[in-house]
Amino acid sequence: MADQDTLHRRGLMFILSSPSGAGKTTISRMLLEADDEIRLSVSVTTRPKRPGEIDGVHYHFVDDAAFDRMIEEDDFYEWAPVFGYRYGTPKGHIRAGLKEGQDFLFDIDWQGTQQLYQKDEQDVVRVFILPPSLDELHRRLKDRGTDSKDVIDGRMERARAEISHWDGYDYVVVNDDVQVCFEKVRSILHAERMKRARQTGLIGFVRELMS
């Protein structure tokens, strides 16, 4: 039976990208905590674990040989090299989940975003997060305390290149005040859920309404 507040709908693939340090991990975590209907698509990576990261929660951490095996076995929706390591989205249960109304959150870069969009345009919502300035981006990377000076310099060098992909996204949000940014991202998610094409329960509901 259709519940009038939440008609049956297809899930969506909610992508958050940004230059490193702009805050996509922070916003992702806030969204996952605030919203029961969205689940993180946990990526596979060859990069080493940072302090505080949990295998299977933040990433599946694997070595090069295991990553190669997953490529051979066609286990990835998409994968890309980033900062000298490889990152990929495992196929897992995403397609089946979408059909049942499960939303998935992706913290992936512009290359992965393009690949997902080419594969499944209708289910993808692309959000790009910008820092208020490059100085502030640098400060955040330093204050995060997870990377050496060389790694931070590398990330800053790549930031301009990453920002140049801003026009491949449906929404662009500046992360100045984190709470304001989070609320904006959350309202995008809420609005996208109500898109007519996603609400597969609408036809039956309207038919009943008119009978």
Ligand SMILES: Nc1nc2c(ncn2[C@@H]2O[C@H](COP(=O)(O)OP(=O)(O)O)[C@@H](O)[C@H]2O)c(=O)[nH]1
């Ligand atoms: N294409 C792709 N990119 C990913 C995936 N997982 C993470 N990334 C991107 O890889 C980049 C590096 O991520 P990470 O090492 O966690 O550092 P961060 O930039 O500080 O978040 C970020 O731009 C992520 O969005 C994935 O599965 N596929």
Ligand SMILES: Nc1ncnc2c1ncn2[C@@H]1O[C@H](COP(=O)(O)OP(=O)(O)O)[C@@H](O)[C@H]1O
């Ligand atoms: N709006 C903000 N104002 C100040 N610091 C922020 C803001 N958003 C995130 N941060 C901090 O900046 C650092 C980088 O954020 P993070 O979410 O790890 O970025 P990303 O995942 O894009 O690399 C973290 O230490 C985080 O706590």
